Amino acid sequence: MTRSGSALFDALQRLGFKRWYERQLLAGHAHLVLALLSLLALLGSFEAMGLAQGGRAWNWAGVLASASVGFWALRRYGVLLSQAESVSLQATCPHCGTYGRLQCLCARPDGAEVSCRACSGAWVIQD
Template sequence: MKLVEGIRKHGFRKWYERELMHSHGYLVLAFICAIGLMAAFEGLFEFHTLADKLMDVASIALCGLVGIWALRRYLYLLMHAEAAAQQAECPGCGTYARFIVVHAREAQAQVRCKQCEHVWPIGE
């Protein structure tokens, strides 16, 4: 979910929590792919027919590609959430994640602190 629409819909804290949960879902997928890779490599040396070996090679390729994609997606979502979290503290009063979106562009928004009314940019 995009930063601005997520903040407007759920608030910053809920958006941040959802982003972290979403990113950790990809980490679980990468872990499952690693287990699949180990099983496929073990099976590669167990079977002797060509069809079984080809199936294991295809499983190795699929688990490897999906695992790499899931790991990259995990890191991207995690870094995106962390970058936004570093900007969520009000420069005026130091209050964390208590703001509303005042003006939004594509990747950046102007937010206003609920406590001291200070306005600052947040986003990429």
């Protein structure tokens, strides 16, 4: 689920940069917690496989499910944090150096055009 330029623009306009950035970090770290819980489930599935007399198919299903969820969560964690970092590196006004005080001007296919609330200088944040 990657964000298009207009989705980034909508989120920045609705929430503001600081809240958007906070939410990206929280969502990313929630996915990291899910990946760790999936690792515990994976280890539990392997342990149950060693103790079980029958029904190994269900144990393999548990291994596959927890590994799949863990892989997806870890990938999503990386995507969310890399996007948050990419946008945050562009959130400093090139004119006055103010960080994160943005006003959204318009959506672009490659990101969002923003202006600084301190000096009104405009630039493009690429997604």
